[in-house]
Amino acid sequence: MRITAALTETKGAPFTLVPLELDAPRPGEVMVRMTSAGVCHTDLIVRDQWYPVPLPAVLGHEGAGVVEAVGDGVTYVAPGDHVVLTFHSCGGCRMCHHGRPAYCDRFFAYNFSGSRDDGSTPLHRASGDEVHGAFFGQSAFATYALATERNVVRVDPAAPLDLLGPLGCGIQTGAGGVLNSLRPPAGSSIAVFGAGSVGLSGVMAAVVAGCTTIVAVDINDQRLELAEEVGATHVINGADGNNVERLRELTAGLGVDYTVETTAVPAVLRQAVDALNQGGTCGLIGATAIGTEVSLDMSVLLFGRSVRGIVEGDSVPQQFIPKLVDLYQQGRFPFRQTDQDVRLRGHQPGGRGLREGHRPEARSHLRLRNLPLVLFHAGAERFRWAAGERYHAAPQGTRAAAVARRYTSWSSSPSIRTA
Ligand SMILES: NC(=O)c1ccc[n+]([C@@H]2O[C@H](COP(=O)([O-])OP(=O)(O)OC[C@H]3O[C@@H](n4cnc5c(N)ncnc54)[C@H](O)[C@@H]3O)[C@@H](O)[C@H]2O)c1
Numbered sequence: 001m002r003i004t005a006a007l008t009e010t011k012g013a014p015f016t017l018v019p020l021e022l023d024a025p026r027p028g029e030v031m032v033r034m035t036s037a038g039v040c041h042t043d044l045i046v047r048d049q050w051y052p053v054p055l056p057a058v059l060g061h062e063g064a065g066v067v068e069a070v071g072d073g074v075t076y077v078a079p080g081d082h083v084v085l086t087f088h089s090c091g092g093c094r095m096c097h098h099g100r101p102a103y104c105d106r107f108f109a110y111n112f113s114g115s116r117d118d119g120s121t122p123l124h125r126a127s128g129d130e131v132h133g134a135f136f137g138q139s140a141f142a143t144y145a146l147a148t149e150r151n152v153v154r155v156d157p158a159a160p161l162d163l164l165g166p167l168g169c170g171i172q173t174g175a176g177g178v179l180n181s182l183r184p185p186a187g188s189s190i191a192v193f194g195a196g197s198v199g200l201s202g203v204m205a206a207v208v209a210g211c212t213t214i215v216a217v218d219i220n221d222q223r224l225e226l227a228e229e230v231g232a233t234h235v236i237n238g239a240d241g242n243n244v245e246r247l248r249e250l251t252a253g254l255g256v257d258y259t260v261e262t263t264a265v266p267a268v269l270r271q272a273v274d275a276l277n278q279g280g281t282c283g284l285i286g287a288t289a290i291g292t293e294v295s296l297d298m299s300v301l302l303f304g305r306s307v308r309g310i311v312e313g314d315s316v317p318q319q320f321i322p323k324l325v326d327l328y329q330q331g332r333f334p335f336r337q338t339d340q341d342v343r344l345r346g347h348q349p350g351g352r353g354l355r356e357g358h359r360p361e362a363r364s365h366l367r368l369r370n371l372p373l374v375l376f377h378a379g380a381e382r383f384r385w386a387a388g389e390r391y392h393a394a395p396q397g398t399r400a401a402a403v404a405r406r407y408t409s410w411s412s413s414p415s416i417r418t419a
């Protein structure tokens with residue numbers, strides 16, 4: 001079937017809209033008509049090849065949409081169901097049997113190999129050339145995606161589907177890191193380092209858990225304002241690096257019960273450990289390039305402090321994501337989009353992908369109606385994908401435009417400018 005997808009051709013290359021062919025669903029597979037897709041930081045580090053996903057590939061792993069068709073044997077969903085697409089897992093390994101699919105023994109193969117388990121890819125160019133797909137068992141940056149029964153999550157059709165994509169990764173990761181992994185008791189203290197979509201979700205989850213001291217640490221004041229809006233009791237601009245002392249001041253000199261690291265900066269992980277009180281636990285979520293090292297004070301760890309890595313919020317998505325939707329619908333987990341639109345700039349119809357140095361007047365703003373490249377954004381910042389930036393899309397022969405919303409801002413990303 002002919003689809004439109006935002007293709008990543010080479011390392012660091014712009015997302016470029018191209019027509020591709022998508023296979024019909026095989027047994028166990030679910031074809032989804034996408035209504036939106038979040039853009040997670042992990043899409044960007046894969047595009048930049050921090051993780052070796054083979055290219056060209058269609059990325060995107062926070063999709064939301066409506067089931068279009070199902071393959072043989074699928075019973076969990078039927079055409080017409082509203083679904084969120086999440087990470088994939090094998091279902092048959094040691095960890096999957098323990099109910100911990102985020103630590104599936106085959107997590108890398110199932111999510112980052114760019115192909116199905118049997119090595120085939122569901123995506124091709126019209127010429128027949130293969131394009132890597134099945135990214136996180138979905139490749140959501142497209143008008144249609146092929147997922148599997150294991151990584152679709154049925155959601156309440158009354159919930160706003162356009163908003164739900166990031167539940168599949170970023171929001172589930174931050175919220176689950178707190179509610180499933182750290183499980184802070186009511187009345188405890190927590191500090192979340194990094195207030196992007198993952199960190200803000202952690203802050204919202206800390207409110208749900210009943211934490212009474214909730215500190216957000218970031219170097220971006222706009223993100224700290226968002227953190228306050230969604231429930232942080234204190235915020236710290238950590239640009240001067242004095243965060244450990246300031247967290248001790250906020251906790252009668254003791255340090256916090258829990259910390260969550262979402263910046264992927266080694267020095268910040270060090271702070272997140274040093275800021276713990278005795279017996280405290282740090283959850284590590286930020287994803288660094290493979291091989292990144294950190295130094296820790298062994299005597300600090302010795303006194304009952306722990307660091308644990310957390311993937312996808314320890315979530316069993318089919319259970320956890322509907323809970324987050326319930327909390328959202330009750331107003332207790334207030335993730336939201338803002339009114340800001342991002343226009344994807346493209347060439348004139350028939351042109352090739354944009355590259356740095358093209359003159360703006362050579363482009364037209366194009367509406368990508370039905371092309372669900374949706375960025376979620378929680379703040380008042382406005383973004384544009386503009387000349388010279390690496391994020392843009394070039395519709396081929398179509399006049400289209402995307403309304404792009406992002407749950408949180410990317411202003412820390414060198415590739416996106418705030419307008
Ligand atoms: N473990 C997982 O399963 C999983 C899942 C999804 C995302 N991730 C990773 O989680 C991280 C966060 O994702 P996101 O989408 O929220 O990213 P993001 O870029 O939106 O947010 C990161 C935040 O960290 C802040 N920051 C950067 N340097 C800082 C510093 N020195 N001190 C304090 N704050 C600093 C930035 O200003 C930004 O607000 C990424 O590394 C992403 O790849 C991990």
Ligand SMILES: [Zn+2]
Pocket residue numbers: 089090091092093094095096097101103104105106
């Ligand atoms: Zn498994």
Ligand SMILES: [Zn+2]
Pocket residue numbers: 040041042043061169170
């Ligand atoms: Zn992700």
